[in-house]
Amino acid sequence: MATVAAGGLQMAATRPCISSSGRMFMSSAAILGVDVKGTSQVKFASSSHISSVKPLCQSFMSAPLKFTVVVTRAMSGETEKGIASGLPIDLRGKRAFIAGIADDNGYGWAIAKALAAAGAEILVGTWVPAINIFETSLRRGKFDESRRLLNGSLMEIIKVYPLDTVYDTPEDVPVDVRTNKRYSGASNWTVKEVAESVKNDFGSIDILVHSLANGPEVTKPLLETSRKGYLAAISASSYSFVSLLKHFLPIMNPGGASISLTYIASERTIPGYGGGMSSAKAALESDTRVLAFEAGRKGKIRVNTISAGPLGSRAAKAIGFIEKMIKYSYANAPLQKELLADEVGNTAAFLLSPLASAITGSVVYVDNGLNAMGLATDSPTLAV
Numbered sequence: 395m396a397t398v399a400a401g402g403l404q405m406a407a408t409r410p411c412i413s414s415s416g417r418m419f420m421s422s423a424a425i426l427g428v429d430v431k432g433t434s435q436v437k438f439a440s441s442s443h444i445s446s447v448k449p450l451c452q453s454f455m456s457a458p459l460k461f462t463v464v465v466t467r468a469m470s471g472e473t474e475k476g477i478a479s480g481l482p483i484d485l486r487g488k489r490a491f492i493a494g495i496a497d498d499n500g501y502g503w504a505i506a507k508a509l510a511a512a513g514a515e516i517l518v519g520t521w522v523p524a525i526n527i528f529e530t531s532l533r534r535g536k537f538d539e540s541r542r543l544l545n546g547s548l549m550e551i552i553k554v555y556p557l558d559t560v561y562d563t564p565e566d567v568p569v570d571v572r573t574n575k576r577y578s579g580a581s582n583w584t585v586k587e588v589a590e591s592v593k594n595d596f597g598s599i600d601i602l603v604h605s606l607a608n609g610p611e612v613t614k615p616l617l618e619t620s621r622k623g624y625l626a627a628i629s630a631s632s633y634s635f636v637s638l639l640k641h642f643l644p645i646m647n648p649g650g651a652s653i654s655l656t657y658i659a660s661e662r663t664i665p666g667y668g669g670g671m672s673s674a675k676a677a678l679e680s681d682t683r684v685l686a687f688e689a690g691r692k693g694k695i696r697v698n699t700i701s702a703g704p705l706g707s708r709a710a711k712a713i714g715f716i717e718k719m720i721k722y723s724y725a726n727a728p729l730q731k732e733l734l735a736d737e738v739g740n741t742a743a744f745l746l747s748p749l750a751s752a753i754t755g756s757v758v759y760v761d762n763g764l765n766a767m768g769l770a771t772d773s774p775t776l777a778v
């Protein structure tokens with residue numbers, strides 16, 4: 395797939411697609427990708443575009459080379475006459491720090507991609523024990539296919555910072571962790587130090603994403619969870635957000651925004667989501683409201699959380715019953731379809747954009763509507 399910048403300008407230069415008025419075709423759509431090895435199929439995002447676009451592209455269709463042309467609404471919202479027609483999520487000129495990416499399977503990755511597609515610059519914080527393999531995989535191109543954005547370009551991650559959100563300052567790090575071989579090769583990875591490094595490297599950020607959780611006793615029922623396990627879940631999954639926001643707030647530009655990821659187990663009992671993780675998500679949601687007030691007043695920063703449906707990420711697989719939860723959701727949610735990580739990514743991009751400028755302190759559900767149900771429609775009891 396060749397990269398086609400700025401709505402098909404490169405493609406137009408190769409195979410001009412000219413309107414009857416002699417102008418290069420842009421209309422309310424933008425040509426986003428050209429696959430020179432593909433079929434001569436032309437795909438349009440909206441059927442209303444087909445009649446207006448197809449005749450203009452006849453020369454294209456009959457060209458000896460075979461192309462796949464993917465057309466979708468322009469992010470810029472510009473029409474042929476220059477009149478704004480769309481409602482763009484425009485994050486150009488914004489810088490995002492996303493904590494909690496160590497592969498391309500989770501919600502953090504999908505959020506990074508959506509933010510990059512909207513034009514934001516992407517910085518990533520990766521858990522120290524996972525950073526080597528993540529950076530190596532990135533460098534070796536293992537993620538290249540999943541880095542691809544709608545316009546054919548690859549998401550650029552400007553910098554990856556080692557991070558462990560369980561520790562706020564170097565003084566908090568116990569000796570056994572500091573000398574552990576998974577940590578000893580890295581430096582400046584406590585929350586305070588990472589915020590300082592980002593400040594030194596880039597000055598400021600506009601967007602903060604918390605997409606991480608850890609509960610060492612997650613497979614244990616709450617009644618069997620130790621104090622240590624419970625507090626560890628809260629520390630890694632809830633206070634980590636308080637700490638990140640506290641340390642990044644001074645370098646966040648006013649008008650910026652932050653989000654975290656939560657789960658319905660905070661407010662409804664989900665047997666199997668144990669070890670204090672349900673309590674940690676409840677704390678995260680409560681903190682979202684309090685931090686929305688404090689960060690809103692202090693730095694004009696918005697704070698929201700997305701309550702996401704089940705996804706087969708690495709973290710979720712560690713819990714052990716994620717495939718069943720995905721099937722359960724499919725069977726019982728109002729929308730019977732797979733939940734895509736990109737759907738969470740797109741919601742995050744909206745919430746983190748100026749389009750959501752009056753939304754703060756909210757729990758936003760992205761779960762095919764499962765949260766609205768009070769009855770499992772596939773329950774065998776109902777079949778009797």
Ligand SMILES: NC(=O)c1ccc[n+]([C@@H]2O[C@H](COP(=O)([O-])OP(=O)(O)OC[C@H]3O[C@@H](n4cnc5c(N)ncnc54)[C@H](O)[C@@H]3O)[C@@H](O)[C@H]2O)c1
Pocket residue numbers: 493494495496497499500501502520521522524557558559560604605606607608630655656657658701702703704705706707708709710
């Ligand atoms: N997957 C789901 O079904 C689901 C549903 C609802 C909410 N969520 C939430 O989404 C968020 C992202 O999780 P995911 O499921 O996409 O999995 P994931 O494995 O992609 O992300 C979890 C990340 O947390 C990182 N991490 C763990 N402890 C850390 C620490 N101390 N410091 C820094 N990073 C640390 C891991 O390295 C990993 O990159 C989590 O908050 C999770 O609870 C997930």
